[in-house]
Amino acid sequence: MNKKTLKDINFENKKVIVRFDFNVPISDGTITDDKRIKATLATIKYLQDHNAKIIMLSHLGRVKTEEDKQKKTLAPIAKKLAELANYPVTFIDETRGKKLEAAINNLKAKDLLLIENTRFEDLNGKKESGNDPELGTYWASLAEVFVNDAFGTAHRAHASNVGIATYIGDSCVGFLIEKELTMLNKIVLNPSRPFVAVLGGAKVSDKIDVIKQLLNKADTVIIGGAMAYTFMKALGYSIGNSLVENDKIDLAKELIELGKEKLVLPIDYVTVSEFKDIPGTNTKDCNIADNQMGLDIGIETVKLFNAKLQTAKTVFWNGPVGVFEMNNFARGTEAICETIANLKDAFTLVGGGDSAAAVGKFHYEDKVSFISTGGGASLEYVEGKPLPGIEAIKNKL
Numbered sequence: 001m002n003k004k005t006l007k008d009i010n011f012e013n014k015k016v017i018v019r020f021d022f023n024v025p026i027s028d029g030t031i032t033d034d035k036r037i038k039a040t041l042a043t044i045k046y047l048q049d050h051n052a053k054i055i056m057l058s059h060l061g062r063v064k065t066e067e068d069k070q071k072k073t074l075a076p077i078a079k080k081l082a083e084l085a086n087y088p089v090t091f092i093d094e095t096r097g098k099k100l101e102a103a104i105n106n107l108k109a110k111d112l113l114l115i116e117n118t119r120f121e122d123l124n125g126k127k128e129s130g131n132d133p134e135l136g137t138y139w140a141s142l143a144e145v146f147v148n149d150a151f152g153t154a155h156r157a158h159a160s161n162v163g164i165a166t167y168i169g170d171s172c173v174g175f176l177i178e179k180e181l182t183m184l185n186k187i188v189l190n191p192s193r194p195f196v197a198v199l200g201g202a203k204v205s206d207k208i209d210v211i212k213q214l215l216n217k218a219d220t221v222i223i224g225g226a227m228a229y230t231f232m233k234a235l236g237y238s239i240g241n242s243l244v245e246n247d248k249i250d251l252a253k254e255l256i257e258l259g260k261e262k263l264v265l266p267i268d269y270v271t272v273s274e275f276k277d278i279p280g281t282n283t284k285d286c287n288i289a290d291n292q293m294g295l296d297i298g299i300e301t302v303k304l305f306n307a308k309l310q311t312a313k314t315v316f317w318n319g320p321v322g323v324f325e326m327n328n329f330a331r332g333t334e335a336i337c338e339t340i341a342n343l344k345d346a347f348t349l350v351g352g353g354d355s356a357a358a359v360g361k362f363h364y365e366d367k368v369s370f371i372s373t374g375g376g377a378s379l380e381y382v383e384g385k386p387l388p389g390i391e392a393i394k395n396k397l
């Protein structure tokens with residue numbers, strides 16, 4: 001990688017502003033999954049060991065109204081982080097101002113300070129999400145070095161990543177981003193073959209570019225989930241009331257033409273008459289009756305997808321192949337998880353979001369090579385798009 005990493009910078013006694021991804025699920029003030037916080041500890045420890053004064057920022061959800069602020073404060077994260085890092089965390093309930101600046105001036109080497117949710121700055125004119133130059137300049141003025149370690153937002157140009165990087169003297173990526181890129185490069189640069197991609201989820205429109213890229217790069221591209229019905233309709237099968245994007249049928253035809261035998265589609269489904277967690281029926285072939293909708297891949301499709309995955313040496317998986325949140329339609333996604341987890345000598349990467357949630361639900365987290373912390377960012381990277389949050393970081397000298 002040509003971007004500076006932590007080891008390229010002298011942090012001794014410097015004020016360092018770090019963008020993390022502390023966007024964790026919180027219910028009634030309690031953090032229900034602290035994985036993302038734990039994922040920042042290696043970078044924090046390195047900065048402490050090198051005597052940096054550490055100023056941290058992150059977004060949490062979306063902030064649209066004044067009332068959202070109460071639920072979206074980073075206060076519970078400061079508490080949890082202090083526990084996990086075993087070091088006090090000074091929490092400043094503001095995103096700018098005298099109180100913040102005074103607290104920063106009081107920091108000693110190794111100290112940790114957390115700024116309030118960056119998206120509070122979206123309330124008056126989307127300053128964070130719109131990468132307002134005045135805000136980026138202000139945050140950059142608080143420190144001497146910027147570390148970006150928030151992979152989940154690296155595909156967005158916000159004030160707290162691209163903005164700060166633009167206006168600060170020196171910058172690098174943290175350990176988490178470095179690891180994400182090392183892992184994703186095993187897919188993007190020189191994958192061991194056969195390379196099999198599994199794509200699912202709700203919408204074709206979100207995944208057109210990645211399908212195109214993967215049809216070039218992979219040996220097999222398996223399509224499941226609701227996305228598959230647009231392809232099946234393009235091929236002339238009846239899909240009943242299943243989700244479909246009618247404006248993407250021509251595009252699906254193009255992709256079928258482009259992919260030829262590389263593209264693998266379902267051959268049967270589990271269908272039901274309404275979107276409810278009730279037992280479904282396995283279809284006899286690729287057709288779905290008018291009053292039914294497909295919510296999972298069928299038994300024969302599970303066998304077909306498994307057979308295609310058996311010899312894989314590299315697997316990239318993004319998107320569930322059915323409505324895995326409902327127990328009656330989780331079998332296909334669970335089978336994919338199990339097959340991927342049991343592959344011998346294969347590099348298996350799960351793109352974040354719903355596929356990561358599925359791997360967690362079925363307890364295969366320790367049996368895949370890597371689970372990305374950024375669904376959107378990992379997809380865009382595999383698509384070959386530059387990630388602005390990383391592009392803005394200084395190059396190695």
Ligand code: AMP
Pocket residue numbers: 200201202203206224225226227243294295296318319320321322323324325353354
């Ligand atoms: P995405 O965010 O595009 O990756 O979509 C993930 C969502 O797609 C999950 O919440 C799944 O429940 C949903 N999904 C997968 N298969 C189907 C299907 N056959 N019908 C409706 N929704 C589906």
